[in-house]
Ligand SMILES: Cc1cc2nc3c(=O)[nH]c(=O)nc-3n(C[C@H](O)[C@H](O)[C@H](O)COP(=O)(O)O)c2cc1C
């Protein structure tokens with residue numbers, strides 16, 4: 001029968017109308033229209049239950065609440081967690097108040113960020129880099145000291161750089177989702193809050209590597225890939241294998257003939273579609289282990305998508321910093337102690353690491 | 359490989375009774391609500407909240423240790439490092455400062471020879487700066503365990519320190 | 525004699541015990557409600573009284589109660605907010621320690637009205653001694669048959685649980701309080717859903733302040749209309765004001781709403797005037813989060829009328845020339861007080877107390893504190909003042925919970941009304957950092 005179909009809600013975002021199912025958030029409705037009107041999201045991660053609402057990057061103005069009650073909402077709302085109403089009118093890129101608030105969020109997220117993109121493995125596929133590039137101001141007004149943290153060791157696979165963390169809580173939600181024995185979490189509070197295990201413990205679980213993929217910045221990175229390369233020199237290829245633990249569907253990142261990194265596959269919003277296991281991610285780096293499917297469709301946020309950071313589109317100061325990032329050699333021999341990054345001993349890259357499942 | 363080890367810190371029998379009574383206050387399946395009261399109980403017994411004690415509390419409530427660490431580090435009352443016998447929690451907020459709180463605080467630090475976060479060498483006193491203790495009309499104020507010391511002056515501070523040192 | 529709703533018997537010796545409290549007419553509201561009224565009738569009286577939430581926001585209590593969802597088979601909860609941590613506010617502390625049964629009685633009446641069978645009193649952990657007082661009072665009330673199963677033969681059951689906090693101002697925010705009560709970090713929740721629909725343990729919940737709940741006994745005894753006859757306009761009833769700072773008689777006063785601010789500060793019945801030899805410089809009227817006002821603006825409205833202690837009168841003039849009643853934390857500054865130092869102090873408070881979930885508050889509060897600290901210690905730049913205004917503006921309204929606003933307002937208002945003083949600190953760093961130095965420029969002292 002025709003009428004069992006759920007009634008669709010009409011929503012207008014920046015003047016473009018779209019029909020979505022009840023319960024859809026403003027952000028998802030906007031994504032349905034397309035990247036031009038989709039608000040940025042630093043903490044929200046569609047596959048993770050409970051995520052969103054924290055970073056305030058996705059604030060939008062609701063100019064009309066619904067057809068029934070067309071009053072505007074008094075404050076900007078977090079689009080990632082606000083459900084649409086029928087007849088809602090949303091202003092995202094068309095509202096100066098929204099753009100100003102977003103500029104503020106970029107600034108807040110960057111004041112304590114080390115800006116160490118030159119030595120950060122995430123550079124080139126960093127949500128914060130993209131967010132700052134798209135929405136930030138060119139220069140900083142912050143003259144105070146930046147925050148630092150004591151080091152935490154999360155085990156043989158995952159490297160934590162707390163100074164880069166934006167406290168999105170995504171990795172915590174991931175751990176909650178993949179295990180009922182979460183060992184890491186958010187400690188302390190306010191701007192002293194940090195990701196950690198409190199008493200040094202390795203995050204060891206078959207799926208722990210996924211926290212690397214969900215991290216929007218370079219706070220959690222792959223120890224088996226650290227400083228090996230810059231993402232823009234690599235070539236991603238979709239592949240799969242018969243894995244007893246996970247779907248085995250991955251993206252292989254090639255440098256020449258060598259697989260130097262394995263990640264889960266991402267959709268166009270840079271979100272992992274299926275979690276993969278640690279064996280696939282960290283221990284299976286021979287082409288012969290995989291069935292190659294073909295070149296990966298490049299995520300929108302990736303630096304290797306066409307001319308992501310074209311020089312003529314760059315705003316000066318941030319562009320300069322970024323350029324500095326790109327001209328770094330692959331083997332980074334700079335003294336990174338200033339940045340609180342420790343060089344890994346070579347044996348950490350050895351393939352005979354104890355398996356996380358033991 | 360995991361080995362079951364007996365926790366090195368446990369509640370004394372009467373505190374364990376108390377803990378059970380507290381856990382029973384909450385609806386079925388909501389025993390995690392007992393976390394803050396049990397952390398207070400732990401701190402009362404140990405003087406601070408050591409990791410082994412937090413693991414023990416996690417066991418009592420059948421939650422993961424990280425859930426306890428997350429909570430204990432969020433709230434300022436829990437000492438996550440060892441402290442002296444008497445922890446002086448000194449209010450540093452505006453209304454107390456108007457009443458001369460900063461001068462009295464300077465005297466206190468001088469008298470004990472330590473700064474905030476430090477413990478005297480004899481292990482007697484630790485100073486901790488805290489925010490408003492909801493006693494602004496009686497400022498300056500500090501708290502030692504459950505007791506509020508109000509309307510402080512340099513002389514009062516000396517008396518109290520002498521008293522506590524006994 | 526002004527009417528006292530809460531503190532009439534507060535000086536009776538032994539009032540903290542059940543027997544004395546009972547002799548003074550205590551627990552008659554429980555008898556009246558449980559024996560002669562339906563829960564809805566109690567809600568109706570509270571609605572009629574017009575009493576507004578005393579925790580800070582001033583939301584009409586009866587209206588809040590009527591929003592409570594009532595799905596079949598799902599428990600409902602009443603949670604009393606006794607987290608009282610807003611600088612300048614100490615009324616709940618005073619009320620609970622001196623006359624604990626007043627709160628217990630209010631809890632019984634209110635729980636009955638809302639259909640809650642287990643209710644919580646969340647007390648800030650620092651007040652452990654008050655928790656013991658409350659627990660003793662609960663045990664006495666239970667022994668007398670006012671708590672437990674089948675209270676007074678009415679068939680109504682109620683259990684009261686006193687829950688200690690752990691030291692976090694943010695747990696005064698109602699959803700953070702509920703998280704904390706569930707044994708978690710005090711991170712405020714995103715709203716909606718509101719607690720009235722999904723609160724404690726995802727069940728419908730009402731959160732009210734100590735003073736709000738304590739008021740309900742009087743309302744049940746005397747009727748909502750009698751309560752509404754007290755006060756002025758939409759500010760009905762009485763309010764506990766915590767008075768601190770440079771006054772002769774700091775303390776907690778129960779005033780009838782509508783009292784002129786001037787009388788409150790200078791009359792002997794209340795603050796008793798500014799301490800001898802000094803003059804009034806400024807007032808923070810409703811706890812540290814509300815905008816600070818200079819002497820002339822706190823005493824008089826734009827049209828020259830006296831400003832009154834009421835929700836409406838205090839906020840008259842908006843944020844340009846007005847402030848808010850808030851939680852009633854009345855902090856008085858004389859001419860020896862340095863506004864810059866105080867603003868830095870408050871800023872440090874909000875920085876320290878931010879839960880850290882959302883970026884504008886987590887990062888912005890720390891930023892403001894650091895800039896203010898620099899100015900106070902003689903390292904300010906001219907552009908710092910505008911920077912502060914801008915940072916405050918970008919926090920305000922963009923956060924999950926109102927702590928962001930609470931952090932922004934004191935800074936924005938201090939600069940709005942005392943900009944000269946900030947500039948003096950920046951242009952005369954040497955002078956300004958001398959011990960005891962305060963700005964002596966042009967300003968109205970009263
Ligand atoms: C940061 C923050 C702190 C708060 N602290 C308290 C508090 O200590 N006590 C309180 O009763 N309400 C406090 N509130 C207000 C509560 O969120 C809530 O509005 C109140 O408890 C409702 O009770 P009422 O309607 O009876 O006032 C606070 C709100 C915020 C945003």
Ligand code: SF4
Pocket residue numbers: 694711712877878879880881882883885886923924925926927928
């Ligand atoms: S405004 Fe501040 S206190 Fe409130 S949720 Fe955000 S970070 Fe936490």
Ligand code: FES
Pocket residue numbers: 040041042043044052053054055056057058059078079080081
């Ligand atoms: S993405 Fe919505 S608040 Fe972070």
